[in-house]
Amino acid sequence: MSNVHVLDHPLVQHKLTLMRRKDASTNSFRRLLNELSMLMAYEVTRDMPMQDIEVETPLETMTSKVIDGKKLVLVSILRAGNGILEGMLSVVPGARVGHIGLYRDPKTLTAVEYYFKMPSEMQDRDIIVVDPMLATGNSASAAVERLKEMNPKSIKFVCLLACPEGIKNLQTAHPDVPIYTAAIDRELNEHGYILPGLGDAGDRIFGTK
Numbered sequence: 001m002s003n004v005h006v007l008d009h010p011l012v013q014h015k016l017t018l019m020r021r022k023d024a025s026t027n028s029f030r031r032l033l034n035e036l037s038m039l040m041a042y043e044v045t046r047d048m049p050m051q052d053i054e055v056e057t058p059l060e061t062m063t064s065k066v067i068d069g070k071k072l073v074l075v076s077i078l079r080a081g082n083g084i085l086e087g088m089l090s091v092v093p094g095a096r097v098g099h100i101g102l103y104r105d106p107k108t109l110t111a112v113e114y115y116f117k118m119p120s121e122m123q124d125r126d127i128i129v130v131d132p133m134l135a136t137g138n139s140a141s142a143a144v145e146r147l148k149e150m151n152p153k154s155i156k157f158v159c160l161l162a163c164p165e166g167i168k169n170l171q172t173a174h175p176d177v178p179i180y181t182a183a184i185d186r187e188l189n190e191h192g193y194i195l196p197g198l199g200d201a202g203d204r205i206f207g208t209k
């Protein structure tokens with residue numbers, strides 16, 4: 001599985017384990033996802049371009065490095081992707097945000113687009129697409145396909161959990177898009193859920209079940 005990065009830092013793994021518990025409250029699930037998203041942002045932005053600026057310390061002037069957060073767009077696949085946004089934005093507050101609304105047709109499990117709103121000048125930007133679960137890979141592939149029409153500088157995909165089927169689907173369609181995940185679970189079931197997984201991420205984030 002080339003181009004797949006499993007974020008196996010102990011803090012990431014610990015928090016993910018706590019999130020998987022079926023009796024984790026909505027509050028604790030959301031808080032853990034928020035913390036995990038900050039840690040994932042740290043890894044996924046590791047190679048972000050930097051520029052030199054002049055700063056005055058209390059003692060002298062020096063040249064020091066900053067990132068240009070405005071060049072980064074976090075694209076949330078609605079609605080569960082929004083659970084990752086907040087944590088990532090607290091680490092990269094200057095990032096722009098785009099939203100893609102895709103729902104899974106319950107019969108075919110294919111992705112159907114109902115919303116698409118991006119910042120301007122996407123051709124100058126690096127994109128990080130966020131969605132907690134890389135399950136069938138259909139939504140992720142459809143989102144990346146749509147974003148590629150805007151000719152961005154780069155696209156990365158970040159999720160909390162992936163499964164072999166979803167990775168294969170996304171990598172086959174978009175081998176140039178690196179995948180960052182906290183874990184790769186065993187399999188996808190016939191209803192499109194990841195096993196052992198953590199259930200429906202959207203319901204658990206928003207307390208809708």
Ligand code: URA
Pocket residue numbers: 080133135192193194195197198199200201202
């Ligand atoms: N979406 C979820 O929320 N959970 C899964 O297991 C698969 C897709």
